[in-house]
Amino acid sequence: xxxxxxxxxxxxxxxxxxTLQRLAEIHRLALDAAxxxxxxxxxxxxxxFGDDRCREIFRVPHVESLRVDxxxxxxxxxxxxxxxRSVQEALSPLLDGRYSAEYRILWPDGxxxxxxxxxxxxxxxxGEARKPVRFTGLVMDFTDRKTVEGRLVNNEKRLxxxxxxxxxxxxxxxxxxxxxxxxxxxxDLLKLPRQELLGRRVEEIVPQEMxxxxxxxxxxxxxxxxxxxxxxxxxxxxxxxxFLARVALVSPVDGEEPTFSFLARDITxxxxxxxxxxxxxxxxxGIFDDSLQxxxxxxTSGKLMAVNRTACDFFEIEEWEVVGKPFWETxxxxxxxxxxxxxxxxxxxxxxxxxxxxxxxxxxxNCNELVVDFSLKPFLxxxxxxxLLIAEGHDITERKQAEEDLQEANRELDAFVHTISxxxxxxxxxxxxxxxxxxxxxxxxxxxxxLNMLAEIEKSSGRMNNMLVDLLALATVGKIQRPAEPLDxxxxxxxxxxxxxxxxxxxxxxxxxxxxxxxxQLPHTHLxxxxxxxxxxxxxxxxxxxxxxxxxxxxKGERVCLYVRDHGPCIPPKERKRIFDLFYRGSTGKKTDxxxxxxxxxxxxxxxxxxxxxxxxxxxxxxTFWVEITDKP
Numbered sequence: 001x002x003x004x005x006x007x008x009x010x011x012x013x014x015x016x017x018x019t020l021q022r023l024a025e026i027h028r029l030a031l032d033a034a035x036x037x038x039x040x041x042x043x044x045x046x047x048x049f050g051d052d053r054c055r056e057i058f059r060v061p062h063v064e065s066l067r068v069d070x071x072x073x074x075x076x077x078x079x080x081x082x083x084x085r086s087v088q089e090a091l092s093p094l095l096d097g098r099y100s101a102e103y104r105i106l107w108p109d110g111x112x113x114x115x116x117x118x119x120x121x122x123x124x125x126x127g128e129a130r131k132p133v134r135f136t137g138l139v140m141d142f143t144d145r146k147t148v149e150g151r152l153v154n155n156e157k158r159l160x161x162x163x164x165x166x167x168x169x170x171x172x173x174x175x176x177x178x179x180x181x182x183x184x185x186x187x188d189l190l191k192l193p194r195q196e197l198l199g200r201r202v203e204e205i206v207p208q209e210m211x212x213x214x215x216x217x218x219x220x221x222x223x224x225x226x227x228x229x230x231x232x233x234x235x236x237x238x239x240x241x242x243f244l245a246r247v248a249l250v251s252p253v254d255g256e257e258p259t260f261s262f263l264a265r266d267i268t269x270x271x272x273x274x275x276x277x278x279x280x281x282x283x284x285x286g287i288f289d290d291s292l293q294x295x296x297x298x299x300t301s302g303k304l305m306a307v308n309r310t311a312c313d314f315f316e317i318e319e320w321e322v323v324g325k326p327f328w329e330t331x332x333x334x335x336x337x338x339x340x341x342x343x344x345x346x347x348x349x350x351x352x353x354x355x356x357x358x359x360x361x362x363x364x365x366n367c368n369e370l371v372v373d374f375s376l377k378p379f380l381x382x383x384x385x386x387x388l389l390i391a392e393g394h395d396i397t398e399r400k401q402a403e404e405d406l407q408e409a410n411r412e413l414d415a416f417v418h419t420i421s422x423x424x425x426x427x428x429x430x431x432x433x434x435x436x437x438x439x440x441x442x443x444x445x446x447x448x449x450x451l452n453m454l455a456e457i458e459k460s461s462g463r464m465n466n467m468l469v470d471l472l473a474l475a476t477v478g479k480i481q482r483p484a485e486p487l488d489x490x491x492x493x494x495x496x497x498x499x500x501x502x503x504x505x506x507x508x509x510x511x512x513x514x515x516x517x518x519x520x521q522l523p524h525t526h527l528x529x530x531x532x533x534x535x536x537x538x539x540x541x542x543x544x545x546x547x548x549x550x551x552x553x554x555x556k557g558e559r560v561c562l563y564v565r566d567h568g569p570c571i572p573p574k575e576r577k578r579i580f581d582l583f584y585r586g587s588t589g590k591k592t593d594x595x596x597x598x599x600x601x602x603x604x605x606x607x608x609x610x611x612x613x614x615x616x617x618x619x620x621x622x623x624t625f626w627v628e629i630t631d632k633p
Contacts, residue, residue, distance in 0.1 A: 039119075041068070041135035043091075057115060057141045059107045076104035076112065090121050093130040097121030099137060114146040115139055169243075171262035172250070175222075177202040177215060180259060188238030189266055206234065217247050218260055225249055231267070242271040294372070294393035300351040300386055302327050302344065311393070314362070314370070327391065335363050350376040350389050359396070371397045432458060482521050489517035489562075492524060493551060496531040503539055511535065515552030518560055520631050526605050533598035534564040534625050542568020542622060559611075560631050567622035576615050602627060 037054030041047075047065040050058070058074055060066055075083055083103050090099035099119040104112050119137020123130050169189055172181040179197040187193055191205050203211035210232060217228050227248040233240060243264040250259040294311040296304055304327050307319055315331045322330045327347065328340040339360060346356040356376040361369050373394040378386040435457040443451065493513060497504070504511060520527065531551070538549045547567025554561060571579060580603040599613070602625075606613040610630035618624045 036138045036140045038138055039136065043132050043135055054139055057113075057139055058105060074105045076106055079103040090119065090135070091132045093123065093132070097123060097132070099135070102142075113141055113143040116142050168266070169264045171264070173202065173218070173260045173262060175218070175257050175259070177211070177218070179205075186238075189236055189241060189264075191234065191236055193237075210234065214247075221247050221249050221260065222258065241266055241268045243267060293395070294391075296327070296391035298327055298347065298376075298389040298391055300389065302347040302351075302389075304330060305388065332362055346376055347389065350378050351386055353378050353380070353386055362393075369397070370395050371400045483523060486519035486521045487524055487527060489520050489527060489553070492527040493517065493531050493535075496528055496535055499528075499532060500536055500539065503536065507539055509539060509542075510548045511539075512548060512550055513552070514550045515554065517551070517553045517562065518555040520560060520629075522609065522629070522631065526609075530562065530602055530605055530627055531564070533602050534627070537598060537625070538564055538566040538568070538623075542566035547622060555631075558630050558632055560629050562627045562629075563624055565618050565622065565624040567618060567620065569623075570617050570621060571615055571623050579615055580613055599625075605629075 035053070037051055037057050039048065039050040039054050042049075046068065048068055048071065049065055050060070055061070058071065060070065060074070072080060072084075083101050086099060086101040089095060090097055097120055099117070099121065102114065102116050104114055106112055117137060117139045119135055121132045122134040122136075124133050125131055168184075169186075170181075170183040171179060174180055178199060178201050182190070182194045182197050184190060184194065190197065197205065202214055206214070213232070217230070221228055227246055229244065229246045231242065231244050233242050244267045245265075246263045248261050248263075250261050252258045294314070295308040296311060297306040299305055304323055304325055307322060311332070312319055312322075317331065327333070328343045333340050333343055342358070342360075346358070350356050355378070358374060359371060360374050361371055363369055373396045375392050377390045377392070379388045379390055381387045435454050439451070439454045439458075446454070490513060497511060535549065535551070542549070549567075550563075550565040552563055552565075580599045582597060582600040603613045606627050606629055611628040613625070613627045616624045616626065
């Protein structure tokens with residue numbers, strides 16, 4: 001029998017090698033799939049080995065081995081100390097030798113990359129003799145993931161800033177109503193602090209009615225896929241607030257359950273403004289409809305947009321019967337084609353920003369007439385553009401009738417004053433004349449008592465004549481038209497001073513124009529009456545004291561103030577308002593001649609020209625008489 005070979009059996013050895021090769025290939029494929037590199041650090045020799053992917057990640061030369069200090073230089077300067085501490089902890093004999101670190105590296109081109117390294121240290125010996133001998137591990141470049149994470153962080157920050165700028169809250173709920181996420185810059189708008197909300201169900205946080213409503217919204221959104229918007233009030237950390245909510249479905253990812261986004265905007269201020277606006281509208285409609293005046297709102301083209309109850313009642317119509325029609329085609333205007341034409345022109349002018357006002361007569365259903373003070377006022381928007389027109393009518397029928405009655409009474413009074421003045425002056429002239437005739441013929445035959453009687457007749461006749469002259473002057477106020485050109489008021493004062501020259505020289509008082517008087521477009525007669533009466537009054541009551549009389553005035557736009565100031569006796573405060581009453585002379589004038597009509601004439605002239613007359617105490621003693629009138633500059 002032939003002997004078989006006794007050499008080593010290589011079959012098992014070959015199988016073992018093939019198994020190792022397959023495992024190595026699987027390991028390589030796994031590393032390639034994970035985009036990882038491997039490294040091995042021989043701590044005894046100090047040599048660092050890395051495979052091709054490791055060298056590619058660190059961008060180091062493909063040489064047999066590297067020095068550790070070369071790798072350290074690649075690490076970002078801000079991360080070197082931290083990585084070094086992680087390595088030292090792994091090499092510590094007292095620990096388990098595990099190593100894990102994320103850090104940045106710098107490539108030769110200056111670009112920065114993120115790597116994640118994990119490793120395990122092998123030790124020899126036991127106890128105090130235990131020492132590290134080998135350090136192996138894996139490294140992975142996760143720059144792309146870090147970039148995405150950075151973008152996510154930035155997006156999260158931008159979302160927070162966006163939400164903070166909008167003062168909104170964003171919730172994310174799962175299908176069971178749990179709070180998954182909460183984004184808010186203002187925790188006062190939350191029911192509880194953010195961390196206390198996460199993971200809890202909505203019915204634990206909000207009232208039951210609100211929770212039931214929210215679950216119903218979730219249900220409808222999930223069924224229809226369409227967002228739902230609604231308003232709700234809620235007691236939150238900052239107090240009771242109103243919110244506008246929008247619930248939308250968030251599409252599921254990788255088979256997960258869908259979630260719900262809940263965007264809540266704080267609209268408390270808006271709700272308060274709405275309530276105030278509604279209250280203002282209620283008040284407006286109350287005033288608009290309950291007013292005794294006629295009110296209407298028109299478009300700039302003249303269509304009636306709204307009209308109040310008072311205007312409708314005049315024709316016994318309803319608002320809907322006229323709203324939308326051109327205003328000139330409504331019953332208030334159709335009875336007169338000329339009035340319709342006038343209204344159309346007025347609307348056209350008002351639409352250009354002009355205020356229109358005129359008087360008109362409206363005829364009602366029962367042929368009753370109303371005299372109306374009608375106006376059209378443009379209402380401007382914030383840009384100054386005419387947005388609508390406000391039509392307003394005041395019933396002035398009674399006022400017009402009263403004015404007509406007053407005018408008639410004034411005409412009758414004027415006629416009466418002229419008649420009485422004429423009828424009284426005729427016999428008064430005879431009395432005065434005969435008294436002078438008797439004196440001339442019989443002066444040498446009359447005793448002292450007779451002469452005194454004749455003197456009293458002459459004095460009383462003169463006083464009566466002056467009173468009639470003043471009454472005629474008072475009656476003529478308002479009858480004279482303004483002149484076409486302004487008058488030099490300073491010359492008018494000079495005329496008055498010339499008329500009063502004898503009286504002024506008799507008292508020895510000094511009269512000065514201390515301020516240049518403004519020119520006035522007033523009748524010469526009225527200006528003379530103002531200064532003649534005021535200067536004469538000052539000379540009569542204050543001239544004997546010897547103090548100067550001062551005349552002045554100034555203009556502020558259309559308002560002109562004139563004054564005559566004396567330094568005589570003061571008028572008591574209780575008499576200052578009555579001093580301008582007809583025939584009232586006051587306590588200081590009882591021993592002074594006068595009719596008590598002059599100051600009343602001044603007051604009537606002042607009021608006729610839109611002003612007033614009054615008296616004030618002069619500083620240091622005396623009285624200052626003021627006259628204010630309206631005059632175009």
